[in-house]
Amino acid sequence: GAVVSQHPSRVICKSGTSVKIECRSLDFQATTMFWYRQFPKQSLMLMATSNEGSKATYEQGVEKDKFLINHASLTLSTLTVTSAHPEDSSFYICSALNGGGNTDTQYFGPGTRLTVL
Amino acid sequence: QKEVEQDPGPLSVPEGAIVSLNCTYSNSAFQYFMWYRQYSRKGPELLMYTYSSGNKEDGRFTAQVDKSSKYISLFIRDSQPSDSATYLCAMSGTSYDKVIFGPGTSLSVIP
Numbered sequence: 001g002a003v004v005s006q007h008p009s010r011v012i013c014k015s016g017t018s019v020k021i022e023c024r025s026l027d028f029q030a031t032t033m034f035w036y037r038q039f040p041k042q043s044l045m046l047m048a049t050s051n052e053g054s055k056a057t058y059e060q061g062v063e064k065d066k067f068l069i070n071h072a073s074l075t076l077s078t079l080t081v082t083s084a085h086p087e088d089s090s091f092y093i094c095s096a097l098n099g100g101g102n103t104d105t106q107y108f109g110p111g112t113r114l115t116v117l
Numbered sequence: 118q119k120e121v122e123q124d125p126g127p128l129s130v131p132e133g134a135i136v137s138l139n140c141t142y143s144n145s146a147f148q149y150f151m152w153y154r155q156y157s158r159k160g161p162e163l164l165m166y167t168y169s170s171g172n173k174e175d176g177r178f179t180a181q182v183d184k185s186s187k188y189i190s191l192f193i194r195d196s197q198p199s200d201s202a203t204y205l206c207a208m209s210g211t212s213y214d215k216v217i218f219g220p221g222t223s224l225s226v227i228p
Binding site for chain 2: 004006034041042043044046049091093105106107108109110111113
């Protein structure tokens with residue numbers, strides 16, 4: 001199946017610093033990638049939709065200036081959490097859309113656990 | 118009413134049992150239905166992908182969709198301890214639409 005990687009898998013940072021998370025589709029090209037956040041024992045909440053070569057579309061309530069998304073190529077999207085605070089601590093998961101026509105499906109990365117001290 | 122509802126469990130069954138996991142939804146526009154398995158501290162893994170109503174079988178897993186009742190199910194036959202995970206249902210209107218996830222059901226298969 002399609003493989004999506006994320007880096008880093010875990011990051012601990014001080015409050016006020018910025019953290020960049022990378023999402024890569026390893027064996028397919030993804031014009032669309034998604035970024036989710038998952039708090040403990042809760043489901044995935046979509047943060048934004050990232051389209052290659054254009055601005056990301058953010059869900060209601062997600063600050064676009066705080067969560068910067070760059071989808072510079074068909075295999076790479078990055079999420080930068082700027083001026084991170086303890087309440088940003090969460091599990092961040094990306095997914096990439098693979099396929100064509102009616103068979104598109106999302107393949108998820110392994111996630112990045114962010115802890116802000 | 119939430120768009121997608123799922124009993125969070127936890128659900129505990131003995132090894133070899135048949136497991137039934139279910140979701141209900143409110144949006145009649147949903148046409149694409151997925152089941153994901155998520156192990157602790159890992160990303161979700163796609164298990165089943167179904168378009169519109171009907172059944173789909175893959176090994177020990179069977180997915181059922183009843184659009185008239187807005188109800189989907191995942192059956193696991195001969196459950197194994199390695200099936201212990203959280204199972205998330207998900208659905209969308211088109212293949213390009215935002216996917217809406219259920220909250221997940223935590224399953225434990227006891228040896």
